[in-house]
Amino acid sequence: MPSMTTRKASWRAPSVLPGFGLTFGFSLAWLSLIVLIPLSTLFLKSAGMGWHAFVDVGFSSRALTAYRLSFGTAIAAAFVNAVFGLLVAWVLVRYEFPGKRVVSALVDLPFALPTAVAGIALTALYAPSGWVGQYLDPLGIKVAFTPIGITVALIFIGLPFVVRSVEPVLADLGKDVEEAAATLGANRAQTFARVIFPAILPALFTGFALAFARGVGEYGSVIFISGNMPGRTEIAPLLIVTQLEQYNYDGATAIAMVMMLVSFAVLFTLNALQSIRRRRLGA
Amino acid sequence: MIRVQNITKRFGNYPALHGIDLEIQPGEFIALLGPSGSGKTTLLRIIAGLEFQDEGHVYFDGQDVSDIPVGKRNVGFVFQQYALFRHMTVADNIAFGLSVRKARLRPAKAEIKERAQELLRVVQLEGLGDRYPGQLSGGQRQRVALARALAIEPSLLLLDEPFGALDAKVRKDLRRWLRDLHKQMGLTSIFVTHDQEEALELADRVVVMDHGRIDQIGTPEQVYMEPATAFVSHFVGETNRLPDGRHIRPHDIEIVTAASGRGEGQLLVDNVFRKGGAWRVEGRLHGSETIVEIDVDAHEPPPGIGQTVAIAARRARTFALAEEA
Amino acid sequence: MRRHAPGTESRTAQVLLIGLALTFLAFFLMLPLVAVFSEALKQGIRPFLDAVTNPDAFSAIRLTLIIAAISVPLNMVFGLAASWAITKFSFPGKNLLLTLIDLPFSVSPVVSGLIFVLLFGAQGLLGPWLSAHGVKIIFAVPGIILATVFITFPFVARELIPLMMEQGKDDEEAALSLGANGWQTFWHVTLPNIRWGLLYGVLLCNARAMGEFGAVSVVSGHIRGETNTMPLHVEILYNEYDFVGAFAVASLLAALALVTLVLKSVLEWRFDLHSGASH
Numbered sequence: 001m002p003s004m005t006t007r008k009a010s011w012r013a014p015s016v017l018p019g020f021g022l023t024f025g026f027s028l029a030w031l032s033l034i035v036l037i038p039l040s041t042l043f044l045k046s047a048g049m050g051w052h053a054f055v056d057v058g059f060s061s062r063a064l065t066a067y068r069l070s071f072g073t074a075i076a077a078a079f080v081n082a083v084f085g086l087l088v089a090w091v092l093v094r095y096e097f098p099g100k101r102v103v104s105a106l107v108d109l110p111f112a113l114p115t116a117v118a119g120i121a122l123t124a125l126y127a128p129s130g131w132v133g134q135y136l137d138p139l140g141i142k143v144a145f146t147p148i149g150i151t152v153a154l155i156f157i158g159l160p161f162v163v164r165s166v167e168p169v170l171a172d173l174g175k176d177v178e179e180a181a182a183t184l185g186a187n188r189a190q191t192f193a194r195v196i197f198p199a200i201l202p203a204l205f206t207g208f209a210l211a212f213a214r215g216v217g218e219y220g221s222v223i224f225i226s227g228n229m230p231g232r233t234e235i236a237p238l239l240i241v242t243q244l245e246q247y248n249y250d251g252a253t254a255i256a257m258v259m260m261l262v263s264f265a266v267l268f269t270l271n272a273l274q275s276i277r278r279r280r281l282g283a
Numbered sequence: 284m285i286r287v288q289n290i291t292k293r294f295g296n297y298p299a300l301h302g303i304d305l306e307i308q309p310g311e312f313i314a315l316l317g318p319s320g321s322g323k324t325t326l327l328r329i330i331a332g333l334e335f336q337d338e339g340h341v342y343f344d345g346q347d348v349s350d351i352p353v354g355k356r357n358v359g360f361v362f363q364q365y366a367l368f369r370h371m372t373v374a375d376n377i378a379f380g381l382s383v384r385k386a387r388l389r390p391a392k393a394e395i396k397e398r399a400q401e402l403l404r405v406v407q408l409e410g411l412g413d414r415y416p417g418q419l420s421g422g423q424r425q426r427v428a429l430a431r432a433l434a435i436e437p438s439l440l441l442l443d444e445p446f447g448a449l450d451a452k453v454r455k456d457l458r459r460w461l462r463d464l465h466k467q468m469g470l471t472s473i474f475v476t477h478d479q480e481e482a483l484e485l486a487d488r489v490v491v492m493d494h495g496r497i498d499q500i501g502t503p504e505q506v507y508m509e510p511a512t513a514f515v516s517h518f519v520g521e522t523n524r525l526p527d528g529r530h531i532r533p534h535d536i537e538i539v540t541a542a543s544g545r546g547e548g549q550l551l552v553d554n555v556f557r558k559g560g561a562w563r564v565e566g567r568l569h570g571s572e573t574i575v576e577i578d579v580d581a582h583e584p585p586p587g588i589g590q591t592v593a594i595a596a597r598r599a600r601t602f603a604l605a606e607e608a
Numbered sequence: 609m610r611r612h613a614p615g616t617e618s619r620t621a622q623v624l625l626i627g628l629a630l631t632f633l634a635f636f637l638m639l640p641l642v643a644v645f646s647e648a649l650k651q652g653i654r655p656f657l658d659a660v661t662n663p664d665a666f667s668a669i670r671l672t673l674i675i676a677a678i679s680v681p682l683n684m685v686f687g688l689a690a691s692w693a694i695t696k697f698s699f700p701g702k703n704l705l706l707t708l709i710d711l712p713f714s715v716s717p718v719v720s721g722l723i724f725v726l727l728f729g730a731q732g733l734l735g736p737w738l739s740a741h742g743v744k745i746i747f748a749v750p751g752i753i754l755a756t757v758f759i760t761f762p763f764v765a766r767e768l769i770p771l772m773m774e775q776g777k778d779d780e781e782a783a784l785s786l787g788a789n790g791w792q793t794f795w796h797v798t799l800p801n802i803r804w805g806l807l808y809g810v811l812l813c814n815a816r817a818m819g820e821f822g823a824v825s826v827v828s829g830h831i832r833g834e835t836n837t838m839p840l841h842v843e844i845l846y847n848e849y850d851f852v853g854a855f856a857v858a859s860l861l862a863a864l865a866l867v868t869l870v871l872k873s874v875l876e877w878r879f880d881l882h883s884g885a886s887h
Contacts, residue, residue, distance in 0.1 A: 012699035017780055018790035020697050027690040027705075034757055035711055038723040041733055045726050084632045091629040095622050103630065105873040109637050111812070112865035112872075114819025115717075116839040117858040120846050121640035124647050124855075131643060132635075156636055175615050176366035179333050182353045182614035183360040184380035184435055191615075194383070198370045217716025220821035220839065224846065237718040241826060244722065249731055256719040263714050281369055281417045333614055353614045 046257045049250055058254030062230060063239060067258070070236040073147055074215030077154030078162075082208045085162025086200070092163070093170045107163050110156055115220025122153050123224045145227030150235060153221040158211030165207030169200050202277055209270045213263045284308060285330070285439060285471065290339035292325055292495075299325045300495045303339070312465050313473045314486035318518065322495040323475045324443055330473065331441050332356045343438065359432030361442040365424045367416040373427050374399045374412035380435035402430040405464070422453040429461075433470075442474035446481060458485060479519045483507060491515045513602040523575045526568070529599040533563070534578040538586060539595045546593030550575055555585045566592075644862045647855035659845075659856035667833045668841035668857070671749070675837060676817045679756040683813055684806070687764025692794075695772035696780065706769070712761045720758050721826025724751055747829030752837065755823040760813045767809030768802060775801055804879040808872065815868040819861055 012020065046054060057063065091097075092104050110118065126133045126143035136143060143149045173196065181191040219237040226233040234242075236259055243251035285307040292300040300322045307313055315323040328334040330341055332353030340347050348356055368376050377399040381390055390398065403409050406426035416424055425445065432440060445461070446454040462485050465472055476482050482489045483503040491499045491506060491514075499511035510516035516530045523531050539545045549569035556563055561578040562585040568575055569591065577594065579585055586592045617625070648656055659665060690709060694702060712720065726732050728745040738745060745751045779801060783793040799806075821839040828835040830844065838861055845854035 012697055015697050015777075016784055017696045017777060017793075018784075019794070020693060020699075023689040024693040024697070024699075027686065027693055030686045030689075031705075031708060034754070034761060035708065038727050038754075038758065039711070039715070041726045042719070042723050044733070084629070087625065088629045088633065091626050094616070095626055097626050101873065101877070103633060105869050106633065106637055108869055108872065109641065109865065112815045112819075112868040113641070114821060114839045114842075114858075114861045114865070116821040116842050117644060117819070117861045117865075118640060120842065120854055120858060121643045121647075124643045124851075125639055131639070152636075156640065159636065174364065174366060176362045176364060177368065178615035179353075180360065180362055180366040180368075180431075181379070181383075183331060183333070183358060184383065184431065185354040186379070186383040187354065188617065190383045194379070195368055199368075213714055217719065218822075219716065219718045219825075224843075237716050237822065240716075240718050240722060244725065244826065247731070249726065249729075252722055253726065256716070256722050259716055260714075260719055263716070267714050281415050335613070 042253060042257060042260070045249070045253045049254065053250060054254050054257075057248075057251040058258050060251075062234075063236070063255050063258075065231055066234050066236040066239045066255070069147060069150070069234065070216050070259075071262075073150040073154055073235070074212050074218075077151045077158055077215050078208045078212040080151070080155050081158045081162045081211045082204055085159055085207060085211075086166055086204060088159070089163045089166040089170055093167055108160050110158075110160050115157070115218065116224070118156055119153060119221040119224035122149075122156060122221065126152060126225065144225050145229070145233060147233065149225040149227075150222050150233065153225050154211075154215040154218060157218050157221055158215050161210040161214060162204065162207030165203045165210065166200055169203040170196075173199050202274060206270060206274070209266055213266050216259060216263055284342075284344060285473075286340075286342040286345075287326070287330065288340045288342065290326065290329060290336045290341070292322075292329065292334070292336050298495055300329075300336070303495075303497060305490060305497065305500070307471060307473065309471055310469045311471055312462075312485060312487045314482035314489045315473060315475045315492060316477070316479060316482040316489050316519070317492035318477055320494070321492040323477075323490075323492045326492070327441050327443055327473060327475045330439075331358050331360050333360070357435065357438050359435060359437035359440045361425075361428045361432050361440070361445055363444040363447050365416075365428040365448075367424055367427060367431070369416055371415075372412060373408065373414050373416065373419070374403070376416065376427055377402050377412075377430045377434050379431065398434060399430075402434055405433070406430040407460075420453075421449050422457055425449065425457060433468075438471070440470050440472040442472065444476060445474055446476075446478075461485065483519070489519075491519065493518070510600065516600060516602070521576065524573075525575070525599075526571050526573055528601050529596065530602065531596050531599045533576045534561070535598040536575070536577045536594050536596055538564075538577065538579060538592045541593050543593075545595045547595045548593070549591050550577070550594050552586050552588055552590050552592065555588055557581070641862060641866075644855055644859050647851060648859040650855075651852055655852045656856045656859075659850075659853035660860060662853075664832050664836065665841060665853075665857055668836045668838045669860070671752075671836065672818050672838040674749070675752055675756050676814055678753050679760060679817050680810060680814050682757055683760055683764050684810055686761070687766075687768050687809060688806070690765045691768035691772050692798075694769055696777050709765050710762050712758055717759060717820065717822025718826055721755050721823040724754050724758070724827050728754075746827055747831065748835060751827035752824050752835060755827045756817050756820055759820050759823050760816045763813035763816065764806065764809035767805050767812070771802055771805040772798075804875055808875045811868055811871055811875070815865060818864060 088107065092100065092107075123130070123144055125131045126136075126149055128134070128137040128142065128144065130144070133143060141148075143152060177195060177199075178191055181195045186194065217237060219235075219241075222235055223238055226235060226238070228234055228238055236255060240252045240255050243249075243255065285305075287303055287305040290300055290303040292298075303322075303326060315326060317323045325334060329336050332348070332351065336349065340349050342348065343356070368379065371379070374396070378395045381395045381398060389395075399412065400409075403412050406429055408423060408426055408430070411419065411423070416427065419427065425448075429442075429445075446457060449457065458481060465485075474485070483506070486503060488500060489503055489506045490497055493514045499506055499515045501509070501511075506515060506519050510519060510530075513524075513530060516522045517524075521533055523533065523536070525531065550564075550566040551569060552564055552566040554565040558578070561581050562583075564577040564579055564585060566575055566577075567573065575594070616622075690705075694705065725746055727734055728738060728751065729735050730739065730746070732746070745754070779797050780793050783797045788796065819839055820837075821843070824837055825840055825843070828837065828840055830836060830840055832844070836844065838857055842854050842858045842861070845851075845857065
């Protein structure tokens with residue numbers, strides 16, 4: 001039997017670089033302390049409640065209304081963002097126009113602007129007496145303090161997710177592929193529908209899902225514009241806060257758990273779809 | 284017949300093509316040969332309609348197609364990196380050109396499918412129709428790209444560096460296969476290449492380009508044996524340039540005995556190595572630093588390194604000075 | 609017949625699409641930004657200055673700076689350690705580790721606050737023990753820091769991992785072969801290679817740390833002058849109908865966002881850092 005000549009048996013591949021133990025150990029410890037242990041209390045607390053109690057508060061009619069509102073507005077906003085985010089990404093990648101760099105930088109504003117600031121600014125715009133609201137109000141369109149207002153806030157929050165997901169894929173899509181379609185007789189609309197769109201669809205879907213997941217959990221930008229009327233404009237994250245303020249920790253926990261499972265499910269499905277696609281296309 | 288008349292093209296301040304004239308007979312296999320920046324790809328793209336000339340005209344069978352968009356010129360174009368649609372199966376890639384036709388001109392679904400299968404047979408990829416391009420080898424992708432271009436039954440086939448992205452062995456096989464295919468189909472074809480060997484092996488006629496101009500149009504034999512310019516002589520095959528202005532191919536120089544009295548110069552041998560079926564002898568011309576390469580029949584003993592031998596030209600060419608610039 | 613290159617649109621279509629995109633961005637991004645500054649200065653410069661120099665505002669600014677000054681370096685150290693372990697070594701479970709690092713991105717800010725309440729709050733798992741020892745975490749600064757570190761956890765690591773992955777480990781191996789030790793290699797070879805990426809990550813991390821609202825709101829208790837950060841102070845003023853005050857403090861945060869965007873763009877242009885989907 002050949003004798004082992006490695007210095008020590010190791011579960012990781014050998015490397016000449018030092019510092020694995022230190023950096024890996026520290027990362028894992030810090031990750032556990034900040035993320036894993038705190039998050040697991042949510043699971044522990046939920047498990048401790050018992051199934052019936054969990055369902056009672058987690059799926060009460062008030063909670064169901066809040067989920068419907070949160071998921072509904074998040075989907076609507078993600079959809080608007082998918083359309084306009086694609087348009088913005090397209091314009092930024094394909095065309096030249098003055099001020100393009102400024103516009104490109106501005107797209108990231110929702111990542112940089114604190115959500116509370118966005119919330120009060122949007123309310124100032126869309127309240128019935130606001131900059132934009134005063135023109136919409138006579139038309140009978142109420143934005144602030146309705147689900148439309150929530151959707152507007154979520155459009156603001158989610159836009160960069162779609163733009164930044166689609167942009168690199170669009171930039172990577174070789175010009176030769178479009179030229180190939182043209183030599184084969186396809187017109188511009190056919191080229192877009194059959195060649196470009198299918199190629200960017202996965203990225204668009206990723207952006208949609210990220211915007212959706214972010215929208216479902218969003219709090220700061222929404223609570224100012226939503227009006228927070230229970231049963232009408234009360235989003236799920238607000239309901240958690242309300243439960244907490246009433247010292248109803250079980251209620252807060254159950255609702256939080258449901259929301260978290262949904263966003264994990266969305267992201268997990270997304271990852272699964274992407275890896276299936278990658279395998280299929282052999283890329 | 285394809286006629287290219289006085290085509291000029293600039294990209295900004297950079298002149299890509301100056302006054303190109305070219306006539307191509309039906310069924311010909313033409314190579315556009317030149318180094319990068321010679322304008323060969325630009326010319327190909329103008330013929331296809333992917334790029335527009337600033338001046339001049341392109342005629343297909345007497346019709347000026349200069350204002351006809353690429354999709355209506357009925358040309359098959361094979362892109363250097365294949366440009367396959369990654370999200371479509373191989374069969375869908377091939378069927379694309381037929382399926383985007385106007386309803387009136389579009390064959391029935393079953394017919395399109397049949398046509399795709401037939402083309403898969405032509406390019407020897409039967410049974411791979413359901414694969415995605417990402418699951419194929421480079422050579423296979425190349426053939427899918429060709430089948431896709433052929434599916435629209437083009438009147439002209441254009442290929443941009445068709446073998447550029449392949450490794451040497453696949454390249455050679457595919458070259459032979461493409462030549463046979465062209466023979467069978469008789470489709471007028473133009474391909475762009477920077478590889479002189481490829482051009483000489485495949486083409487009926489070779490168009491040698493440099494700096495946006497055509498230096499020579501001729502059969503491979505003519506281009507190799509009777510280069511019109513110093514550039515052609517150096518770009519197609521190897522050439523020694525002697526201080527007296529003569530251009531001589533390595534196999535057109537022979538080593539002669541001093542006694543024969545035919546020696547035109549003395550060569551100090553620096554290096555000798557085997558190159559295919561010949562000895563390649565490298566040395567410096569006596570009295571100058573000019574390096575000369577000679578091919579000596581491998582059946583004969585080569586000169587030794589450090590030896591000085593007498594050499595003579597079998598065949599040499601001189602070019603007008605203006606052309607050497 | 610007008611010729612335009614295949615693979616692009618006619619100039620008219622381009623102008624139309626650009627116009628549509630810019631109109632959308634003007635309404636949804638530009639206008640809110642303008643509104644913040646305009647509302648803040650609605651009644652002139654005096655009320656604005658009063659609002660931002662008022663002691664409560666001042667203490668909120670101070671707390672926000674302290675929070676960022678503590679949580680950003682913590683995440684920077686973590687980001688460096690995690691990306692070193694992940695990019696320079698191969699070990700089983702690496703993908704799981706990457707997923708776990710990203711986890712805070714997919715948790716609602718409110719839930720991020722909630723978990724710390726469940727852990728350290730008066731009714732929480734460790735609550736009784738903490739209060740017995742006189743340690744206050746929830747409704748106090750430590751809770752705000754914890755929530756902020758959680759929320760900004762992935763920022764630096766996420767920026768560095770792809771960058772260091774791309775750079776490989778040839779440089780480090782070369783340094784080691786020339787006799788450098790581990791620290792020297794990190795300090796003289798790795799760090800200079802990644803410094804702009806690191807700065808980029810720190811920038812985004814800082815913007816989020818200073819601006820976080822939901823998570824901090826849940827753990828802070830909104831005690832004026834004590835546990836009020838700038839975003840929370842904005843909320844309080846707004847709910848008290850002190851709109852000028854709210855927008856005045858908000859405009860400081862908006863200015864911070866603009867500075868962040870400018871620096872971020874400069875880093876992207878000058879150092880060719882990707883501008884991909886960073887959260």
